[in-house]
Amino acid sequence: MKPLGLLYIGAVLEENGFDVDFIDCLDRYHPEILKRKGKHRGKKRYGCGNFYKEKIEKPDILKDVKRRYSRYGLPPDIFINEIKNIQKPDVILITSLMTYWYPAYVDLIEIIRNIYNDTPVIVGGIYTTLADEHAGKFLKVDRIITGEGENQVLSVISEILPGAENNYKNYNSINDYPFPAFHLLKNVNYIPVLTTRGCPFNCTFCASEFISGKFRRRDPESVIEEIKLHRKKFNVKDFAFYDDALLINREKHIIPILEGLLKDKINIRFHTPNGLFPAMIDDELAKLMYKSAFKTIRLSLETTNIDRLKDISSKVTIDDFENCISSLVKAGYKRKELESYIIYGLPGQSIKEVIETIVFTAKNGIKVRPAAFSPIPGTVDWERAVDSGEISPDANIILTNNTLLPLRSENFTWDIVNEIKKFARLTNYASDLEINIFNGSSISKVLKDILSKPILEYI
Ligand code: B12
Numbered sequence: 001m002k003p004l005g006l007l008y009i010g011a012v013l014e015e016n017g018f019d020v021d022f023i024d025c026l027d028r029y030h031p032e033i034l035k036r037k038g039k040h041r042g043k044k045r046y047g048c049g050n051f052y053k054e055k056i057e058k059p060d061i062l063k064d065v066k067r068r069y070s071r072y073g074l075p076p077d078i079f080i081n082e083i084k085n086i087q088k089p090d091v092i093l094i095t096s097l098m099t100y101w102y103p104a105y106v107d108l109i110e111i112i113r114n115i116y117n118d119t120p121v122i123v124g125g126i127y128t129t130l131a132d133e134h135a136g137k138f139l140k141v142d143r144i145i146t147g148e149g150e151n152q153v154l155s156v157i158s159e160i161l162p163g164a165e166n167n168y169k170n171y172n173s174i175n176d177y178p179f180p181a182f183h184l185l186k187n188v189n190y191i192p193v194l195t196t197r198g199c200p201f202n203c204t205f206c207a208s209e210f211i212s213g214k215f216r217r218r219d220p221e222s223v224i225e226e227i228k229l230h231r232k233k234f235n236v237k238d239f240a241f242y243d244d245a246l247l248i249n250r251e252k253h254i255i256p257i258l259e260g261l262l263k264d265k266i267n268i269r270f271h272t273p274n275g276l277f278p279a280m281i282d283d284e285l286a287k288l289m290y291k292s293a294f295k296t297i298r299l300s301l302e303t304t305n306i307d308r309l310k311d312i313s314s315k316v317t318i319d320d321f322e323n324c325i326s327s328l329v330k331a332g333y334k335r336k337e338l339e340s341y342i343i344y345g346l347p348g349q350s351i352k353e354v355i356e357t358i359v360f361t362a363k364n365g366i367k368v369r370p371a372a373f374s375p376i377p378g379t380v381d382w383e384r385a386v387d388s389g390e391i392s393p394d395a396n397i398i399l400t401n402n403t404l405l406p407l408r409s410e411n412f413t414w415d416i417v418n419e420i421k422k423f424a425r426l427t428n429y430a431s432d433l434e435i436n437i438f439n440g441s442s443i444s445k446v447l448k449d450i451l452s453k454p455i456l457e458y459i
């Protein structure tokens with residue numbers, strides 16, 4: 001989870017003559033963090049790993065929830081040292097990610113205000129874009145920016161900074177943006193890449209449309225140049241695509257990008273933590289992905305309920321999904337190397353549907369990653385959640401956290417969510433061992449001892 005948006009903003013500022021200092025609050029390798037890490041588990045494959053966290057007091061609204069509440073990333077004392085160690089800035093820029101992390105932005109701004117009371121502070125990002133009114137109320141800052149920031153940051157600085165120029169560069173297209181300023185990070189162990197902005201689909205639960213606007217693709221040549229440059233500059237092998245719709249217009253986009261990179265034999269690996277559209281993957285693309293060393297492949301399935309698939313956006317059918325798996329297997333992937341995202345907790349969704357979807361992925365021999373629904377204001381599923389009484393239109397944004405689904409849903413209680421996760425772990429384990437646990441074998445009987453009644457009823 002790299003702050004890619006802020007690194008784009010950093011690059012724009014540097015390109016326009018600013019000196020930039022950068023504090024990464026999610027730096028897992030900060031020397032002070034490493035000293036304190038305690039139970040903090042170490043590195044995982046491909047540059048992944050756990051964030052440092054500290055248990056903190058729960059906000060009142062969560063007092064009765066029997067779960068720990070933690071702050072992830074740099075604790076305040078380390079952050080304060082960091083900010084005191086840099087030269088007094090003329091302007092402070094902050095990014096925001098998930099909306100329901102807003103208490104962290106509030107705390108951070110309070111700390112900054114205690115140190116630099118008269119320095120202008122500008123905040124942008126996903127939270128300010130999706131919840132601008134809320135941000136305006138809760139964040140004590142000079143400016144709140146919504147949407148893409150590359151041009152806006154320069155015009156806002158021109159307005160609010162005494163002595164700033166007003167003839168900064170104007171970026172006419174995403175191809176004009178400089179490459180993100182990864183050199184500002186202390187440890188670059190993998191690199192995120194964004195080859196497009198936005199998404200042409202309009203899934204009922206997704207907010208991409210409000211964040212990124214119209215779908216746009218970068219020129220393949222520029223993406224190739226960026227990846228080659230960063231491979232060399234930071235000596236990293238792992239590249240993670242952050243695109244919403246990486247495979248759209250594949251003939252003109254991902255295919256030339258991958259073919260261009262293969263020519264140079266630069267020894268890199270790709271990861272797709274944000275799901276791929278299965279309908280776009282046929283034998284040809286699967287072969288190219290295998291050759292290009294795609295190592296983490298996550299496919300957006302969402303559900304096997306045909307009506308819901310159509311309702312969500314019609315971007316995938318069960319046939320598309322099965323054809324995609326068979327193309328990937330033909331290309332050389334083992335089934336256990338493939339993962340599918342499924343969603344649970346959508347308004348009106350039954351537990352049965354979710355369990356059936358997990359069973360479907362397990363029968364296909366692939367892994368499943370269940371993702372809890374997080375209602376986002378403005379989306380179709382937000383309206384549905386409001387209409388069904390699951391969430392009040394003026395609910396505290398904290399309650400939209402995906403982890404808090406059981407607080408909103410009558411069906412998806414804490415026990416059921418735990419059972420779903422346990423069931424998914426079990427089928428994933430079976431996928432690792434390459435065994436089918438649904439064929440009436442003695443193993444399938446053991447399931448009865450492990451799983452609770454409500455889940456077994458659906459198998
Ligand atoms: C890549 C991605 C991920 C990655 C990592 C994200 C990251 N960077 O940390 C992964 C796959 C890990 C991920 C996971 C999840 N994600 Co996600 N993800 C995205 C995605 C597709 C792109 C985010 C991104 O990096 N964009 C690229 C950068 C360049 O854009 P940006 O950050 O918006 O920055 C621009 C502007 O905002 C602005 N800007 C930003 N900062 C600043 C600062 C200043 C000062 C200024 C002026 C401007 C500015 O300028 C930037 C450049 O143009 C978005 C959807 C989207 N299209 O935005 C969802 C999204 C953010 N994810 C979402 C969700 C729900 C999740 C999950 C909860 C899914 C799940 N159920 O498991 C998990 C949660 C992870 C967690 N730990 O909590 C939701 C957020 C919902 C919310 N309530 O906030 C989104 C919006 C998708 C959706 N469903 O609509 N995600």
